Amino acid sequence: MDNGIGFFDIVWSIFWLFLMVAWFWVMISVVADVFRSKDLSGFAKAVWIAFVILIPWLGVLAYLIVRGDKMHEHNVQAMNDIEQAQKDYIRSVASVSAADELERLSALKEKGVLTAEEFASQKAKILG
Secondary structure (H helix, E strand, O other): OOOOOOHHHHHHHHHHHHHHHHHHHHHHHHHHHHHHOOOOOHHHHHHHHHHHHHOHHHHHHHHHHHHHHHHHHHHHHHHHHHHHHHHHHHHHHHOOOHHHHHHHHHHHHHHOOOOHHHHHHHHHHHHO
């Protein structure tokens, strides 16, 4: 018995599912870019959103043609902001306080690894 579902039907369904997911991804990217654009006024944002909602294919295509470069700039700026925030966080977590450094130097002096003169010069560097 043939149930009418063949290999071609499955591949065709997967293809259309892929296109639908890609379409939603582009649509969400455009809407997110409209809202994050600081160079657009509130009225311009409303017009773009209305255009994208009322005539989706033409609206998204027009947005990508007209503002595709700005969309790319916004993505690059967002990535740079995230990278800078990550660097700042790592720097704040990895930094050693002066008190911790002095405590470490004091322990080295007590063990005899540092002389009094070396300890004093290192302490001056940390506090100065």
